Amino acid sequence: MRDGNENDPTDLPRYISAHEVAERAGVSRSAVSRTFTHGASVSPATREKVLRAAEELGYQVNDLARGLLANRSQLVGMIASDPETPFRALQISTLSRLLIENGRVPVLITTDRSETGQASHETLLRYRAQATIVLSGMPSKAFIDLAQRNGQPLIAVGRSEEGPDHVRVNNALAAQTVVQIFAARGMARIGLVTSAVGSPNLVERERAYVDAARNAGLEVVVERAERTDYEGGTLAASLLLSPQRRIEGVFCVNDLMALGVMDYARNMLGLAIPADLSVIGFDDIPQASWGAYRLTTFQQSAERQAREILRILDRRLSDPHAPPIISELDVPLIMRDTVRSPKPGKGKGEQTFTTARTTEGTEK
Amino acid sequence: MRDGNENDPTDLPRYISAHEVAERAGVSRSAVSRTFTHGASVSPATREKVLRAAEELGYQVNDLARGLLANRSQLVGMIASDPETPFRALQISTLSRLLIENGRVPVLITTDRSETGQASHETLLRYRAQATIVLSGMPSKAFIDLAQRNGQPLIAVGRSEEGPDHVRVNNALAAQTVVQIFAARGMARIGLVTSAVGSPNLVERERAYVDAARNAGLEVVVERAERTDYEGGTLAASLLLSPQRRIEGVFCVNDLMALGVMDYARNMLGLAIPADLSVIGFDDIPQASWGAYRLTTFQQSAERQAREILRILDRRLSDPHAPPIISELDVPLIMRDTVRSPKPGKGKGEQTFTTARTTEGTEK
DNA sequence: GTGAAAGCGCTAACAC
């Protein structure tokens, strides 16, 4: 058996090539290729032989070679800062799962908030990734150009500017809803807790909130922490909630900050929520529903967002010249226990108010 | 200018090849290759010409072709279930960052807890990934064999069995430390909250805890939820903390469950922590330090873990035949506010007890 | 230091 000997003393394991499978199966190299190529035609007999040989040898198609030929791999890049943060982690998790279910291979590129992400993006170009999804931050112009120039689709999440395809959220409507609720509760002085990050989502929420508050004749105070995280929330709370200010309701641009605000208000200032202070967040991260918080917040569905991203990706791949595809998602308000009731007998339990209409997509 | 015309009416952007760069720079194809190959020798003059041409054309080396030649890509797979969970998200985030810093490309493969992960792993083989890191779950035998057979290194986290390289944690020592602390506080009836998942880490923690408790003459009750998450914690608490049982201290196999236990104990049973009930967790997720919890817990450093993984990876790549590499990490106990004091004047603030020695690695 | 030529593993176009 000098041919298919399994006990080769050069014991370094290595990948098997289609050539070896062909030899073992007694067919041509292309027959092997065809059995593993979707939609190619092989007779059941050959196919069977090939499959057996492949199985025995432990053959795995080389997708590097396939990609080289197609000038495109199945890789899809996800660019994100703070990937360990609850909502971002959920986005990444959900998107990865969906990509895998669709035969794609998710690559996770982490960036600093400060970075342009340029260097990271080049990796995705060099591997001929099918597309790049920017989950956070604002891709720089150079970044967008580079993708454009090489014909790699780029899909952004949570931006509003013109340019690449993106999926967004109706921040303004959410912010207006908050003001409406606070006003209906008879509040006169309300606050906004945000960060200095300045991402489009946060800026939109802030602007719409402040505008709506002014229009409603409410006094509004904006507190800005350095980062959009739990510690930022506690810090903002320490500045915003001085007794003389007598803030009655706070809208936080994300849940993480809201939870920091709540903990600070309760533990450091001895405030009762919602009796002394109402708090509303954004995202509906898992922690928002925990017993210690029961935060009223706007629900951003990572699942729907991921589905939209995939839909955009498919459309974009099938028509590279289509105009920018933009998808807007609902953010229903989840009523929990951090907003004081307007009158007795209301607002307990978990109610869902849909506050924004669906602009795109109705599947499932 | 029929040669380098930039306004090609066939407006589909595409990737540039080294051939085109060579033409524009007026050098040979290999000269281009050499400028982009680390350690190859090119004259400064040629190099300069090539770099300019590449820049102008927006050239990106095709790593698919490179990998085809090398029979190995820079991809590194991370296999994980529940990637949205706080500690797992931190592991993924940290590991991704380190991999990128080291020129690797992290691929995130999500699996169901139930899945063998076999199908996902094949993707990594087909792309000739440099290695697979299993962050959770137990890779099946078939899975391990497949990697082995194709010569792809596989590194596991949190297992104890023989077989692949792995980084582990001294679960037994941590569990024993908990019992020691509870005993020193004069407790007689203690509990363990875990899940039915049965991962090696959890099993080790449980066994060591129960054994230590029995040896110390403490009565110990084990409560097992279906999953190792927040809801599992609340459920376990509801079963474990019946008034007649009078449990005084609970060790939870991870922080997520511990937080669920705390919320249930406080909100549903009206217990004060730590006056009525002491709680100790494991992992030190960000939420553990939040004001609402201030959980005493064992700190698992994602950063050190990731560094160890990279160290193992490098060693393994440089010597494929080395015996299994095993690395054990410390889990210092972070004393916060969920364990009652043995006597007045102790246990406030945040103290760090190092409970396990370092077995491997001292860099940085 | 440079260019020519071979070949990595694969798919697709082409004959039969």
Add this chain to the structure above:
DNA sequence: GTGTTAGCGCTTTCAC
């Protein structure tokens, strides 16, 4: 339906 052939973009001998 099958085998033969060419070629994807790259690195790496090999001459010079």
